[in-house]
Amino acid sequence: MAAIQGDSIAGLGPAPASAVADEAGLVARSARGETAAFRTLTERHLTSIVAIARRMLRDDAEAEDVAQETFLRLWRAGATLDVGPAGVKPWLRRVVSNLCIDRVRGAKRLTVTDEVPEVPDPPRQLAGLESREMQRRVDQALGQLPERQRLALTLFHYEGLSQVEVGAAMGISDEAVESLLGRARRQLKVDLKAEWQALLMDNGN
Amino acid sequence: MTTDNRLGDTTSGGDFEALDRALETYGADRTRWPLEVRHALSHLMATSPEAQRRLRQAGMFDRLLDQAPVASAAASAAARAALLERIMVAATHQPRLVHAPAEAPRTRVTPAIGWREHGFAAAALAASLVFGVIAGQTTALGPVAVALVTGVSAGSGGAEQQLAATDEAEGLLDEDLL
Numbered sequence: 001m002a003a004i005q006g007d008s009i010a011g012l013g014p015a016p017a018s019a020v021a022d023e024a025g026l027v028a029r030s031a032r033g034e035t036a037a038f039r040t041l042t043e044r045h046l047t048s049i050v051a052i053a054r055r056m057l058r059d060d061a062e063a064e065d066v067a068q069e070t071f072l073r074l075w076r077a078g079a080t081l082d083v084g085p086a087g088v089k090p091w092l093r094r095v096v097s098n099l100c101i102d103r104v105r106g107a108k109r110l111t112v113t114d115e116v117p118e119v120p121d122p123p124r125q126l127a128g129l130e131s132r133e134m135q136r137r138v139d140q141a142l143g144q145l146p147e148r149q150r151l152a153l154t155l156f157h158y159e160g161l162s163q164v165e166v167g168a169a170m171g172i173s174d175e176a177v178e179s180l181l182g183r184a185r186r187q188l189k190v191d192l193k194a195e196w197q198a199l200l201m202d203n204g205n
Numbered sequence: 206m207t208t209d210n211r212l213g214d215t216t217s218g219g220d221f222e223a224l225d226r227a228l229e230t231y232g233a234d235r236t237r238w239p240l241e242v243r244h245a246l247s248h249l250m251a252t253s254p255e256a257q258r259r260l261r262q263a264g265m266f267d268r269l270l271d272q273a274p275v276a277s278a279a280a281s282a283a284a285r286a287a288l289l290e291r292i293m294v295a296a297t298h299q300p301r302l303v304h305a306p307a308e309a310p311r312t313r314v315t316p317a318i319g320w321r322e323h324g325f326a327a328a329a330l331a332a333s334l335v336f337g338v339i340a341g342q343t344t345a346l347g348p349v350a351v352a353l354v355t356g357v358s359a360g361s362g363g364a365e366q367q368l369a370a371t372d373e374a375e376g377l378l379d380e381d382l383l
Contacts, residue, residue, distance in 0.1 A: 035293065042292055046285060055273070064288050068295060075296040135274040142273055157232065157270060163239060182230040185266075192269060199265050 023087035031079040042071050045089060048159060049096050055154040056100035058143050066103060070096045093161070093169035097151055104147040134195060141191040149184035156181055220249045224256055233264035 029037035049070055053063035073095055074081070074088065084090065142150060148170070155161045155169055156177070167177045189196060224246055231237045235250070249256045 035297065038296060039289070039293055042289060046289060046292075047281075050285065050288070051275075054275075060284070064284070064291075067288065068292050071292045072295055072299055076299055131272070134269075134272045138269060138273045153270075156237075157267075158273070162237075163231075178230050182226065185229050185232070188270065189266065192266075196266055196269055199269055200262060203261075203265060 023089075024083050027081060027083045027088050030075065031077075031081065033078075038075055041074065041088060045092050046071070048089075049092055052093065052096050052154055052159055053100055055142070055158055056097075056147070056151055057103060058139065062103060066096060066099045069099055090165065090168050093155070093165075094171065097155070097169050101147050101151060104150075137195055138192065141188050144191065145184055145187060149180050149187070152177055152180035153184040153188075220246065221256070221259075224249060224259060228259060228263040232267045233260055234267065235260075 023041075026037045026041050030041060046067065050063055050067045053066040053070075054060065057063050057066065070092055074092065081088070081091065142153070145153070151170060152166055155166045156163065161169065163174055163177050163181075166181075167174050170177070172180075223242070227238055227242050227246060231239075231242075235243055238246075246256075250260065
């Protein structure tokens with residue numbers, strides 16, 4: 001096994017006929033304990049999994065912890081993992097989604113906050129500061145969404161998943177995804193009304 | 206609008222309501238809308254300036270959402286590489302379920318069957334040994350025993366026969382001993 005574990009990624013064998021077959025092969029090889037295959041899978045999906053965790057948790061260190069736990073679960077799952085036709089990505093999304101929701105709920109239980117909702121600042125003249133302030137406001141508004149709404153919006157809007165994929169990742173129906181997305185955007189329109197109006201005026205709407 | 210609230214189920218009177226719901230749910234990028242919703246609203250989008258205006262406004266809101274901060278590319282690359290190594294190190298120290306490949310079928314018999322066969326062989330061997338000993342003893346001592354038994358049973362009345370039988374038995378015994 002030591003010799004196999006020392007295989008380089010280039011030594012993983014001939015290029016498979018399709019990405020799906022490749023993914024299934026990598027998962028199978030990872031299940032047999034081949035670290036090179038596991039590394040390839042991790043490299044392939046790490047960015048998107050970290051991105052989901054970052055959007056959800058809004059904290060780089062926490063996001064990395066969650067991403068690490070997600071991939072370690074893939075490693076530990078071994079042969080018990082049943083890879084579907086879409087590869088391992090839906091499974092990873094589901095795991096990271098659940099871990100993020102658990103963290104957010106745990107943080108809500110543990111954190112006592114004395115923050116006062118901020119009143120939007122008057123428009124600034126400096127474009128850079130304005131942009132940074134806009135980012136902060138959007139980030140803040142996203143952070144105030146209920147965790148499931150935030151997760152649905154993160155997966156759909158920021159990660160580009162389809163409605164069906166979001167449902168699969170969250171373990172809910174298409175109708176439930178529709179409802180979460182609608183409520184999330186309606187809430188954001190309320191929270192970001194001033195910014196949105198300013199943007200509309202700037203663009204002549 | 207029909208009683209069914211699904212976005213795809215629209216009537217002409219509820220087209221704008223359906224459009225607003227689609228924009229609220231999926232945003233302004235119509236390629237992200239479900240196919241049935243896109244089809245249901247395609248005529249409205251193509252012919253209504255009001256629908257176009259609402260679409261532009263929703264597009265502005267999408268742009269606003271895109272303002273959400275993301276980590277810088279350089280920092281992400283460095284952090285990503287470090288995280289990858291961290292995961293690999295942690296993985297090597299993790300207990301896991303390893304898929305054991307199926308073993309090739311073995312040619313030798315299973316222990317249960319082997320023991321049974323060995324049992325038969327041992328029993329047969331023991332039986333033949335006992336049988337052989339008994340048979341041997343019977344062959345060697347049989348005539349003597351017969352003579353003795355005959356002598357005892359005949360009593361004093363058959364002395365010649367007893368002597369003759371004894372001599373014969375001794376002769377056979379001598380032959381056997383040789």
